[in-house]
Amino acid sequence: MKLSDPLKISYRTLSASKLRFFLTVLGVVIGVASVILVMAIGASAQKLVLSQIENVGSNLVAILPGASEEKGPPASALGIITTTFTNDDLKALRERRNVPHLSAITGYVSGSATAEFQSTSLESSFQGVSPDLIQIENIHIASGRFFFPEEEYDLSRVMVIGATRAKELFANRNPVGETVTLKKIPFKVIGVLEERGSATFSNPDTLIYVPLGTAQKLLLGIHYLNSARAKIDDPINIERSIADITLLLRKRHDMKDTEESDFSVRSTVAALDILTTITDVLKYFLLAIASLSLLVGGIGIMNSMLISVSQRVREVGLRKAVGAQRIHIITQFLIEASFITLVGGIIGIIFGVLIAYIASLVLVKLGYDWRFLVPLFSLGIGFFVSFIIGIIFGLYPAIKASRISPMEALRYE
Structure with missing residues (x-):
């Protein structure tokens, strides 16, 4: 054959x-x-x-409330709400004597509400953030400005909107100076961000940003933070800064040596892993x-x-x-x-x-x-x-x- x-x-x-x-x-x-x-x-x-x-840089550190495994997801990712991370913690972290190599930090809270401008209504996600967000996330302003430091906690009713949300709400007109309502509360648009493109799990171009204290008290009725992100002056100081942040927060939360931390601090490299x-x-x-x-x-x-x-x-x-x-x-x-x-x-x-x-x-x-x-x-x-x-x-x-x-x-x- x-x-x-x-x-x-x-x-x-x-x-x-x-x-x-x-x-x-x-x-x-x-x-x-x-x-x-x-x-x-x-x-x-x-x-x-x-x-x-890579876009946000290798010199960032995330602070997340709630205990978690070293290599596991944060508690917030598992749907666990923790209220122990507060504005006072954020203010303490800003003090240079506590974390010498920290150059910028922002707190985060988030929620959703109907954004209304004249006859246009859109269900929108919003974030309450600190003025340092621009440095943390390498944000660029297309028109107007971002928040002033004094607007973070004085309940200022101002907002900065992403590029996509600006087009959806205002079409071709300039949003700066216009009034948009969130949860029936009027906010003045003070800035529009340049287009950034979608992130891993969200599209920042559709977000609305308001001052941290305003979001907490007027929109969400909470006193705690969902998370924070800090920028360290040099990547070589990441581990030292993580240790400083951990020591400070454990001390502020009156934690004993044998107790597990009720928060986690991770670098962007660890988050990537x-x-x-x-x-x-x-x-x-x-x-x-x-x-x-x-x-x-x-x-x-x-x-x-x-x-x-x-x-x-x-x-x-x-x-x-x-x-x-x-x-x-x-x-x-x-x-x-x-x-x-x-x-x-x-x-x-x-x-x-x-x-x-x-x-x-x-x-x-x-x-x-x-x-x-x-x-x-x-x-x-x-x-x-x-x-x-x-x-x-x-x-x-x-x-x-x-x-x-x-x-x-x-x-x-």
Whole structure:
């Protein structure tokens, strides 16, 4: 038997049962496409997180209320509300003698409300922040100004709005000097920010910023902070500053040496590590689900090949009667199974890449700095896995076919 003979026989067999071939390939296509899509989205998400951290700089420190594991998410991310981090803590952190290398700091509180200007109403997210936000987040003013220090706690009814929200509320007119109501409270627009692009989990261009004290007392009715972010004068002083902040807050909160801190202090690098860990866990979880699709596809291939074996008893028996050996029969059926999975793998790779590309276009259209990334090794994995599935799930039907004797072929007739 020539080496090309099993290929020719396999091609004729698969061509004769196009519907079964299509349905069998479909399972592999879905599985491989899912794997490629998950790995592409995972790579793009991690790149987005990294770019956001790079944009704000490596010399920032986040202060988050609530205890948390060193490598785990903050308590606030788990929906736990902690009220122990206050404005007095923020004021103490601003004192240079307490944290010598701290150059700027802002507190954060957030909420949502209906923003109204004349006949236009939009459900909007707002943040109460300190004047230092401009230094912390590298914000640039397109028109007007940002908050003065004295406006942070004197309940000033002023606001600065993001570029997108300004367009939505005011169309082509200049918002500076106009009055917008939040929760029926009038606020004077004093500034509009330059467009920044979407961040990892939000779009800052749609945010409305108000002074910290105003947001706490007039809009939210709270006395505590959701978080704070500090800028350190030099990245080499990050660890020293984290220690200073931790010592100060533990002292202010009257914490004993044996007590766990009721807050966490993390650098942007540590935050990146945590976010990377979270995205990795999510990626591998989704990969496990996608692998189930491949498993189902493999079982479908095995069932299809077993049906093929039962329908080709006469053919196999006659081939063995004229001299075909078991290895020839096994080779033929393995080639058929591998061909099915390789076709499914190639189509799955194409579909996975295409869907990932379309998803990136949609996210960019929504304003996110999303980059289309498909790790090259994921393409190799998709191709290799599809081939291995063909071998593994085609082996049993192939062995079963090789055991058919010429006498069985006669009885089959």
